[in-house]
Amino acid sequence: MRSTPTRLLDQAWRALGGDPADRAPIGFTGPAHTMSSALPVTALGQASIGAAALAARELGAARGESDPAPVVLDSRAVAVAMSSDRHLRLAGEPLVSMHPLSRFHRSADGWVRLHGNYPHHRAAAFAALGVDSVAGAIDALAKLTGVEIEELLAAHGALGFAVRESAEWAVHPQGAAVAGIPLLDLTRTDAGDPWCPGPSPAPAAGVRVLDLTRVLAGPTGTRTLAHLGADVLRVDSPHLAEIPGEYWDNAFGKRSTLLDLRDRADRARFDELLAGADVLITGYRTDAMAALGLDHNTLADRHPGLITAAFNAWGPGPWVNRRGFDSLVQTACGIARIEAGEDPHPAALPTQALDRATGYLLAAAVLRALTLRRADRRGSRIDLALARTARWLTDAYTPGEAEVAEPFDPAPYLTETETEAGRLAHARPPFELPGLPAAWAHPPVPWGSAEPVWRHG
Template sequence: MRATPTLLLDQAWCALGGDPADTAHVSFTGPAHTLSSALPVTALAQATIGAVALAARELGAARDESNPPGVTVDSRAAAMAISSDRHLRLAGEPLVAMHPISRFHRSADGWVRLHGNYPHHRAAAFAALGVDSVDGAIDALTKLTGSRIEELLAAHGALGFAVREPAEWAAHPQGSAVAALPLLDLARTGAGPEDPRRPTPTGPPAAGVRILDLTRVLAGPTGTRTLAHLGADVLRVDSPHLPENPGEYWDNAFGKRSTLLDLRDRADRARFDELLADADVLITGYRTDAMAGLGLDHDTLAADHPGLITAAFNAWGPVGPWTNRRGFDSLVQAACGIARIEAGDDPAPGALPTQALDRATGYLLAAAILRALTLRRRDGLGSRIDLALARTGAWLSAAYAPGEPETAEPFDPAPHLSRTDTTVGRLTHALPPFELPGLPAAWAHAPTPWGFDAAAWRNS
């Protein structure tokens, strides 16, 4: 039986620890299929966006003791939101593109997928393969097995994984580790100060909430873009030594601010710690070992900042041999069997119609943080939240119904797009995918350039 958005929302809301009866407040409209896929990606988009909207509604109701109206999630708006990077335009020109190395390639025993959109990742891949060009890399890959390619790339900090059948992934140590995990973890931690910062009594549901955003690319920025739309003061913090892709940045920067701090520099770290002392939420999207090395792991943060909500996610999950490996949505699709499912009868691998694992994980991230804020209002306790792209992939794969591919019904994207003037020009972009009382129909603030803003809270 084909998964529906209602079924997937029930599952997500259960994982979030919400009252099952609350899902009655969400209704789904629009065509059944607005994204073509072998897997139920339209339902995934609607369900995860519905989970955010429901969690926001719950927080708003807890804050002002009201009974807000229900929420509607239209499949067309959801499709636009979950693929917003595909619709982004600057002065009419697309901003997001994949580098030629970032695709499927032949290996000696099958297929592999590499990712090299960032210059340092391309350089690491070339070093691992002993080449200096894309053509040289493609040739070298054909002489190596998928497992050997994974080993070489990982040893050099590069990114690439073999394309596996779902059964192969299930038998792999990382696949079996992910299979044993729930969709997400939301666990309570210690109590904070007697009067912890709480959302203000008026305005959007997350008004007054301060969020430090240590994430990049798509999953984390999708979640924090959503939280900013809900009223939170989101300050994204990046290292000045890591490059950023303009398209992915501008797509997800609406409503947020962006600052640069080197957390290994004493002065910058001191400023970051000042920000952290006044934060309600810290979100990290880097490797677990990297965060532990900076003292930004769950346990250290819970001990040093009682009442803080910490959220962490990565590609492969918090346990297993790959827990500290880098990864992106397209690579998870390849390794966990989704690329084979999407291929159907084609011998070449396929792909989801958008970076759906990133986006869905981002919406689940936002929903979990909103739920943690609601719980903290009741008891003053903090929370620790864990998610992973591979866990979201396992959830989507479990909803697979063989022989029932979805063919998108055409629709006019114009009602779901808007234009915003920025310092770099006019951006055409997707609108927020749901409405709630007190929320603007469009993003509240235009994006500022990467690294442009001061390392300070808005009202400090």
């Protein structure tokens, strides 16, 4: 029996600690399959977005909205939102593209997948392999085993992983570590100052969110919080370039500033922001955040009541501090083989579904933590990982015929917005609540263009 969005939403809502009785106000409409896949990707999208919508509705009710309306999720809107980068157009031109290094390549004993979209990751991969071109990299990879490639690239700060069967991942130390933990963790911390905002059509209105995330899970979650009214300030290092398409797709409703957290003056400005924040979300490696004093324990001690959310590629285990992206988690955990079916060449999901689903779960967890904080002033620590979401998806898999999407016109789920860079065609938010605009209240602003200050207060 294939997993339904209702079944997966029940699982997500339980993982979030939600009341099962609150699951009723979500309805699903549209075709059963809007993304073609061997795995239940349409249901995954509906369930993760549904969890965010439920949590938003719950927070609105806690703030005094007298009769929150039910939420209806259309599977076509979900499919467009889950693949929003593919619908993005700036002045009519697509923005997102993959570098030729970022694909499957032959190894001496099978297949590997690399990621080289960012220049510094590309340079690290070339250095590790002792080459200066993609062609040279392909030749070098073919002489090494998948495990040798993983270790060599990791030692140089580059990214590449062997294609594994699901059974191989299950006995791998990292796969076993992920199998033994829940979909996500939401743990309460000490109480801080009262947080008692009044009623608002925007459930997260007045919430200040510091966003230390990059492609794609974190930005997906924080753009959802921005749509729900939060003041989201994204903070990037001025020394790390950003890919324009990745930025513009996820910048709706937010502001963007540049601070070097290793610079004394910039760190002082960041700490001022942190002192006024309700939520801090980080998507970098656990060890990198700990070195900056931005780990859960340090933050809980210094900022009682703060909600901290952290996610990474692999979750706890031997790979906790390894870099990773959605496509690479698919590769390592068996999804690439499941999607391939009988084809010896590995395949990918129809969209970056692990990133998107994790992002919506992130938003749901933050919203639930805000509801809890309003009641008891206590903060929360939230942990997620792409590999944990991958486990959720593969556990829902039933071998058999692949899901074939019913064709549909995406136009009703798209809109256009004028930005400082030009006219941007993009996806609409996948769900609506009474009183919220159908699209984001604020258009994207250029990367790094905002002052490091809060909008409110």
